[in-house]
Amino acid sequence: MALLFSFNMKAQGMPTYDNTNFISLVKQLIESGKQTSNIIKTVQFMKKAKENIEKVNDVVRQLDAVREIGRNNQRLINMMQDDLRDILDSPYIKPDEVARVSESFSAIVENSLDTMDFIDEILSSDYLKMTDAERAEILKQKELESKEMVSNVKAKTKRYKDIISFRKMQDKINNRETEY
Numbered sequence: 001m002a003l004l005f006s007f008n009m010k011a012q013g014m015p016t017y018d019n020t021n022f023i024s025l026v027k028q029l030i031e032s033g034k035q036t037s038n039i040i041k042t043v044q045f046m047k048k049a050k051e052n053i054e055k056v057n058d059v060v061r062q063l064d065a066v067r068e069i070g071r072n073n074q075r076l077i078n079m080m081q082d083d084l085r086d087i088l089d090s091p092y093i094k095p096d097e098v099a100r101v102s103e104s105f106s107a108i109v110e111n112s113l114d115t116m117d118f119i120d121e122i123l124s125s126d127y128l129k130m131t132d133a134e135r136a137e138i139l140k141q142k143e144l145e146s147k148e149m150v151s152n153v154k155a156k157t158k159r160y161k162d163i164i165s166f167r168k169m170q171d172k173i174n175n176r177e178t179e180y
Helices: 018-089 095-124 134-172
Strands: none
Touching: 018 095, 018 134, 095 134
């Protein structure tokens, strides 16, 4: 026996498995799989929610654009009723100018009515199978055009009022009394 102990042998034992650690690991893997599945479902839900929000956002933009176009057309009508009547009734506007003023303002009104018809067509029909975003873009463009029309009417109105005030001043100067 002494001979056996003198060879400095080291014994390797049988490997042992800890079943509790293995079971715990399996439980953790199953739980993480469930959490991953729930995260994937949440991501899919969030993507659908984002798409729905974008659709609603496009519709809201369309409504805002239509509302603003309506306001601009109302401004046009108000300016046309008030300012155009003042311009045309002025004694300082010549008869040949009345026709030109009327024609220029009528062209703006026609353009405004055409814009409203176009908007009605875009919103009421499936206009060339457009998406809501494309409709919103067109409506935004029409909104800018209607703002431009309002500014054009303001500029024309100001120009004609300036002409009237200039002619009024000229008339006062020409018809003033010369006695000092």
